[in-house]
Amino acid sequence: MKIQHYIGASFISTCLAVSAASAADSEFLVSTEWLENNLESEDLVVFEVSVNPGVYERGHIPGAVNVSWHTDLVDTVNRDIVSQENFQSLLRDAGVSEGDTIVLYGDTNNWFSAWGAWVFDIYDVANVKLLDGGRNKWEAEGRTLTPIAPTPDAGDITIASVNSELRAFLPDVLAAAKNEADVDVVDIRSADEYTGKIFAPPGVQELAVRAGHVPGAVNVPWGEAVAEDGTFKSVEELRQVYANVGINGDKPIITYCRIGERSSHTWFALSKLLGYDVSNYDGSWTEYGNAVGVPVANLSGTVWGGQ
Incomplete structure (x- = not known):
C-alpha cells in the first residue's frame, strides 16, 4: 500500500503462498486473512465506508482511507450519486492509480461499502473487492486497528466511462410494477417493511408517506x-x-430497499457472486413510496400516520 508500512516484510513473505491461495477464492471478495497479509502491497488501496x-x-484497518457515504459518494445537494469529476478527485486524493487493487469494507455488515462497490462499478473502476465480513469480522478476530x-x-x-445499466430509476420500476417490463424485482427490506406493517426501521429519518x-x-x-459472522454464504447457498x-x-433483476444501501449489498451478491444481470434502484422506497399515482401493494393496510 502507498503509505507507511505497518507489517514487517518478513511476516509478509512467510504468508505469500497463503495470500495467493486466498486471493483466488473469489474475484470480488477478499478474506480478513488475505487483507492482513497484503497490507504492504504497493498496488493496494483500502477504503473504509462506514455509517x-x-x-x-x-x-x-492500517492504511485505510476514510470515505463518508453521505458526502463523498453522493451529490450533497441533488439526490444523485457523486459526479464523475468529483469521484475521480476522491480516488486520486486517496492514492488510487491505474491497475491498483481496491478493497472496501465498513460497519453494519458492509451495507455502505457495498454501495461504494456499486458506485465504483458504475464508473467502471477495475479490481474492486469487498472485505468479506467487513469491519465486524476484522474486529472480532482481534486484528490490528490504528487511529492514524x-x-x-x-x-x-x-474515470473515463459511466455504466448507467447498473442503476434503475423510477420509470424502470414503475414499468415492472405495471407488468410492462420482463424483469424481476427484489425487495430486500424486512418483512414488516415489505408488508407495510411499518414505514421504516425504528429511528430512521428517511420516510415515505405510503x-x-x-x-x-x-x-x-x-x-x-x-x-452468522457477516460473510457471504457460498455461491451454491446464495x-x-x-x-x-x-x-x-x-x-x-432490480433490487431496492429504503434508500439504496441495503439493496446494494444484495446487488453485490446477485451480480458479483452469482453473475446475474442486476441494477440497483437507489431511489428505493423513499422515492417510490412518495411518488404520486404509482401502484403500491400494502398487505397490512396501513395509511399515513401508521394507522
Whole structure:
C-alpha cells in the first residue's frame, strides 16, 4: 500500500503462498486473512465506508482511507450519486492509480461499502473487492486497528466511462410494477417493511408517506445472503436462497430497499457472486413510496400516520 508500512516484510513473505491461495477464492471478495497479509502491497488501496460516526477515527484497518457515504459518494445537494469529476478527485486524493487493487469494507455488515462497490462499478473502476465480513469480522478476530489516518501520495486514475445499466430509476420500476417490463424485482427490506406493517426501521429519518412494496416484488431480506459472522454464504447457498422465490437469473433483476444501501449489498451478491444481470434502484422506497399515482401493494393496510 502507498503509505507507511505497518507489517514487517518478513511476516509478509512467510504468508505469500497463503495470500495467493486466498486471493483466488473469489474475484470480488477478499478474506480478513488475505487483507492482513497484503497490507504492504504497493498496488493496494483500502477504503473504509462506514455509517456510524466516529468508527473510523476510533480505529481502522492500517492504511485505510476514510470515505463518508453521505458526502463523498453522493451529490450533497441533488439526490444523485457523486459526479464523475468529483469521484475521480476522491480516488486520486486517496492514492488510487491505474491497475491498483481496491478493497472496501465498513460497519453494519458492509451495507455502505457495498454501495461504494456499486458506485465504483458504475464508473467502471477495475479490481474492486469487498472485505468479506467487513469491519465486524476484522474486529472480532482481534486484528490490528490504528487511529492514524494515512497521507497517501496522489494517484493518477482516470474515470473515463459511466455504466448507467447498473442503476434503475423510477420509470424502470414503475414499468415492472405495471407488468410492462420482463424483469424481476427484489425487495430486500424486512418483512414488516415489505408488508407495510411499518414505514421504516425504528429511528430512521428517511420516510415515505405510503407503506408497502412494489407490486410483483419478492421479499428476500438482505440478511439471508450472509452467514452468522457477516460473510457471504457460498455461491451454491446464495443461488438457492433466491431460487426459493423464483429468482434464478433468467431475466434482469432490480433490487431496492429504503434508500439504496441495503439493496446494494444484495446487488453485490446477485451480480458479483452469482453473475446475474442486476441494477440497483437507489431511489428505493423513499422515492417510490412518495411518488404520486404509482401502484403500491400494502398487505397490512396501513395509511399515513401508521394507522
